[in-house]
Amino acid sequence: MKKPLFARFQKDRRLGVSEGKRRYDLPLTSGAGTGFMVLLIGLMTFLAMMAIAAGFALNGMTRHWTSSLENTLTIEIPAARPNGKIRDSAEITALARSVAQTLKNNPHIENLEVLEAEQISDLLAPWLGKDVTLNDMPLPGLISVHLYDSEPETLKALTSAVESVAADIRIDAHERWLGDILRLVRTLELSAGLVTLIIMITTVTAIMGAVRSRMAEHKDDIELLHMMGASDMYVMRQFRRHALILSFKGALGGVTFGTLTLAGMALLNRSAAQSLLPDFSLSGLQVLGLLSLPLAVCFIAAMTSRFTVLRVLSRMP
Amino acid sequence: MITFEHVGLRYGIGPEVLSDIHFTLEPGSFHFLTGASGAGKTSLLNLMFLGRKPTRGLVHMFGQSINGLNRAQLCVIRQKIGVVFQEFRLLPNLSTLDNVALPLRIAGRPEKEIRNNVNELLEWVGLGEHKNALPLTLSGGQQQRVAIARAVIARPKLLLADEPTGNLDDNIGFRLMHLFEQLNRMGTTIVIATHNQAIIDKFGHPRMILDSGRLHVEEPENWARKNIEGGC
Numbered sequence: 001m002k003k004p005l006f007a008r009f010q011k012d013r014r015l016g017v018s019e020g021k022r023r024y025d026l027p028l029t030s031g032a033g034t035g036f037m038v039l040l041i042g043l044m045t046f047l048a049m050m051a052i053a054a055g056f057a058l059n060g061m062t063r064h065w066t067s068s069l070e071n072t073l074t075i076e077i078p079a080a081r082p083n084g085k086i087r088d089s090a091e092i093t094a095l096a097r098s099v100a101q102t103l104k105n106n107p108h109i110e111n112l113e114v115l116e117a118e119q120i121s122d123l124l125a126p127w128l129g130k131d132v133t134l135n136d137m138p139l140p141g142l143i144s145v146h147l148y149d150s151e152p153e154t155l156k157a158l159t160s161a162v163e164s165v166a167a168d169i170r171i172d173a174h175e176r177w178l179g180d181i182l183r184l185v186r187t188l189e190l191s192a193g194l195v196t197l198i199i200m201i202t203t204v205t206a207i208m209g210a211v212r213s214r215m216a217e218h219k220d221d222i223e224l225l226h227m228m229g230a231s232d233m234y235v236m237r238q239f240r241r242h243a244l245i246l247s248f249k250g251a252l253g254g255v256t257f258g259t260l261t262l263a264g265m266a267l268l269n270r271s272a273a274q275s276l277l278p279d280f281s282l283s284g285l286q287v288l289g290l291l292s293l294p295l296a297v298c299f300i301a302a303m304t305s306r307f308t309v310l311r312v313l314s315r316m317p
Numbered sequence: 318m319i320t321f322e323h324v325g326l327r328y329g330i331g332p333e334v335l336s337d338i339h340f341t342l343e344p345g346s347f348h349f350l351t352g353a354s355g356a357g358k359t360s361l362l363n364l365m366f367l368g369r370k371p372t373r374g375l376v377h378m379f380g381q382s383i384n385g386l387n388r389a390q391l392c393v394i395r396q397k398i399g400v401v402f403q404e405f406r407l408l409p410n411l412s413t414l415d416n417v418a419l420p421l422r423i424a425g426r427p428e429k430e431i432r433n434n435v436n437e438l439l440e441w442v443g444l445g446e447h448k449n450a451l452p453l454t455l456s457g458g459q460q461q462r463v464a465i466a467r468a469v470i471a472r473p474k475l476l477l478a479d480e481p482t483g484n485l486d487d488n489i490g491f492r493l494m495h496l497f498e499q500l501n502r503m504g505t506t507i508v509i510a511t512h513n514q515a516i517i518d519k520f521g522h523p524r525m526i527l528d529s530g531r532l533h534v535e536e537p538e539n540w541a542r543k544n545i546e547g548g549c
Binding site: 024025026027029030220221223224225226227228229230231232234313314317 | 366367368369370388389392393394395396397398400406408409410411415419420422423424
């Protein structure tokens with residue numbers, strides 16, 4: 001009878017019979033806790049993936065805000081005068097044009113744009129909705145300015161220039177609110193990094209514990225291998241291979257679950273109010289980085305098991 | 318081959334289980350190690366297969382002192398020693414074939430050579446039919462034959478056996494003793510710890526007798542004469 005293809009790798013389930021390729025000298029696969037280890041590494045990988053993805057997204061937000069608002073400022077002509085009297089739209093338009101005229105030839109300004117009422121309505125739409133009529137509502141005049149630089153001296157010169165048109169005209173260089181938000185986002189980024197680090201330390205500790213307990217369980221068998229002349233590296237390779245396989249299984253599960261979760265979150269994010277927040281989507285490189293997480297987990301598992309086994313063996317007779 | 322000079326061994330802070338052991342085993346020699354239960358046979362074998370280091374004295378093996386050797390150097394020496402343990406110590410997850418192949422795999426021999434040699438030896442010890450069986454499914458005698466096959470497969474320079482025929486019927490026991498003799502003729506130094514007087518008498522090799530942790534060696538002619546004087 002012809003032997004089936006891959007028969008060498010098939011496991012014979014008959015009681016007491018072992019066929020096919022030898023896997024380990026030590027009975028590492030039969031002990032309790034193997035499934036738990038896979039689950040633990042899977043969960044750790046999932047959590048690490050979430051933390052790293054959050055870090056990537058927050059980093060994207062920071063870059064988006066800093067790049068889009070860098071060297072820009074908004075000049076606001078208040079709808080109300082300092083005495084509380086409301087300016088009419090014609091007066092606001094006139095003041096806006098006057099400011100634009102004053103700043104037209106300023107060497108620090110790359111370009112400026114007086115926002116029309118429709119543009120201001122568009123800016124307010126996320127808060128007030130598109131159907132609200134703003135004709136009767138007192139709206140400030142806004143001038144969007146792009147600068148060549150945003151040095152304090154430049155801002156000081158521009159402030160005195162616009163104040164020469166009207167003393168209550170304000171310049172918003174975005175720095176104050178942007179600075180607060182960026183500080184918050186960077187704190188969150190740092191937290192995501194810290195969480196990833198803690199997950200990594202926990203994974204390393206769990207692998208070390210599992211390897212140590214396995215070594216204690218198979219102490220006699222390890223001694224036997226030594227009696228037959230097995231080197232520490234020979235024994236270590238058995239544990240490292242076992243740790244690698246378990247870690248790969250767990251990490252693969254964790255990344256699969258993580259990818260599904262991130263895909264679900266991306267779908268939800270797409271239907272949310274997109275104009276309020278920047279895009280949370282990840283770049284191709286970032287996705288590749290997340291998908292290569294199992295390799296990183298395997299590397300950690302390999303190094304941890306190697307270090308642990310050699311350390312424990314060095315204390316054996 | 319092996320020299321023990323005033324070697325002593327104690328476990329922890331207990332009394333010495335071996336005291337002032339002093340002997341030399343020449344290459345290609347064959348000795349039986351005898352003594353009452355608890356006399357220290359297993360402890361002496363332990364020292365000889367480098368399972369323990371002596372608490373005092375000097376041990377020389379294969380031309381070097383083992384006292385100052387590091388772990389890597391000990392591995393090289395251990396690969397020259399085959400051991401048959403009293404309790405067999407087979408790895409439960411490995412088949413008969415893989416258990417026997419273990420010393421060759423540790424030594425890094427090619428897989429084809431390993432399979433050929435192991436299959437041949439298993440046929441010889443009558444376990445060819447059981448090469449894929451796990452140790453738990455084998456009888457005591459079969460497990461012992463696996464343990465012996467494992468000890469001799471790599472043609473060790475020194476073979477140490479702790480009661481290797483204890484669980485075997487006389488026929489297989491004598492057959493395995495002939496295997497040991499054959500190995501001995503090929504240059505392997507052999508020490509067999511045994512209580513089996515029939516085997517000791519039949520094969521007539523020198524005896525290393527342990528008595529309360531002390532060792533003396535008797536050549537066959539001496540104990541034959543003693544037996545005659547004692548009326549045996």
